[in-house]
Amino acid sequence: MRLRSPYRHCGNTQTRSIPKGLLALQFVLAHFTTGEKIGVSESTIRHYETNFRTPKQPQVEAIAEALDISPLALKDFRVENARDLLGLLLQLEDEFGIVPAENESGLSIDVSAEKAPKTTQMLKAWAAKRNELESGRITPEEYADWKAKF
Incomplete structure (x- = not known):
């Protein structure tokens, strides 16, 4: 299953008032914290987001729980046009x-x-x-x- 990044909204107009450095720091900390909560490294989380690795459903559920979101919020339905x-x-x-x-x-x-x-x-x-x-x-x-x- 391809994952959509839960951080995909970070570059939109809603966050433009946040200094880029702070936003990048929040992004890195969120990756680290999420990985730590589910027992994987930050790089594993990044690999999931870039589709270099594919998490199994239990891992998707663990990520969603760590982020306090629905697992469906992570699913990429591949609707591009x-x-x-x-x-x-x-x-x-x-x-x-x-x-x-x-x-x-x-x-x-x-x-x-x-x-x-x-x-x-x-x-x-x-x-x-x-x-x-x-x-x-x-x-x-x-x-x-x-x-x-x-």
Whole structure:
């Protein structure tokens, strides 16, 4: 399984106010601490992130637990362009009921699909959290933390 770096957000506009040296130090300390918590070296963690080595599922779960995030936050779904995204959505159509919306520019849920009720519930939770972010009730960092733990 390819891993996505849990630190991938470190270069975005949310962190530009942090001096680069401090950000690099935090990055190194996070690697060291994570490796220490799960009994592997910092270089092993870096090898996982660069796909030089591939962790087994128990190791992925240990990393996620050490970082206090969901193991899915580490999974790289390999969606790199719109075609990849459409392929993924087509795979999800039958089971989760994700279909094109009538206005042709969005998605909706086909309630007859097996997992549509749970999908709808999760989308409502996501919409509520996005609303909190957009209204300023939570910070971008709090929103990123929520997404990582979901």
